[in-house]
Amino acid sequence: MSATEEFLEANQRYAETFSKGDKPMPPAKRVAVVACMDARIETGRLLGLEEGDAHVIRNAGGVVTDDVIRSLAISQRLLGTREIVLIHHTDCGMLTFKDEALKSEVEKDTGLRPPFAFEAFADVEDDVRQSIRRVRASPFVVHKDSIRGFVYEVETGRLREIDA
Numbered sequence: 001m002s003a004t005e006e007f008l009e010a011n012q013r014y015a016e017t018f019s020k021g022d023k024p025m026p027p028a029k030r031v032a033v034v035a036c037m038d039a040r041i042e043t044g045r046l047l048g049l050e051e052g053d054a055h056v057i058r059n060a061g062g063v064v065t066d067d068v069i070r071s072l073a074i075s076q077r078l079l080g081t082r083e084i085v086l087i088h089h090t091d092c093g094m095l096t097f098k099d100e101a102l103k104s105e106v107e108k109d110t111g112l113r114p115p116f117a118f119e120a121f122a123d124v125e126d127d128v129r130q131s132i133r134r135v136r137a138s139p140f141v142v143h144k145d146s147i148r149g150f151v152y153e154v155e156t157g158r159l160r161e162i163d164a
């Protein structure tokens with residue numbers, strides 16, 4: 001059975017006892033979380049979130065890209081979030097390659113050089129600081145009173161705050 005088929009079975013069981021269909025669209029905790037897509041990070045459980053609590057925006061690295069800014073702008077402007085939490089983590093895949101080398105590999109395989117940056121980084125704490133700076137520098141993110149960055153330790157389950 002494929003993973004997708006397993007998901008459909010799991011979802012049937014989930015829906016049988018589902019009782020949270022009356023939540024409003026704006027996040028109750030008025031927070032947006034930006035996190036890496038790493039499979040070991042269960043943002044809901046590690047932050048104690050429930051349905052309706054927070055926006056969670058994820059990509060490879062938890063990098064603050066233009067598209068993350070797009071989501072943050074919508075999150076703040078239309079859905080009332082006021083805090084931003086950035087989460088990178090130990091043992092991130094983004095630490096294992098270099099942009100230029102991966103671009104060259106992709107170009108060799110496909111004949112096309114990706115026009116986008118993969119945004120690999122060499123130091124996870126430095127990249128948290130870079131992410132905080134990018135959010136602060138964006139004119140489209142208006143509410144900047146609470147922008148905090150963390151490294152999640154996949155080994156311990158703990159969040160460690162990084163000083164901007």
Ligand code: ZN
Pocket residue numbers: 036037038060061062089091092093094
């Ligand atoms: Zn990662």
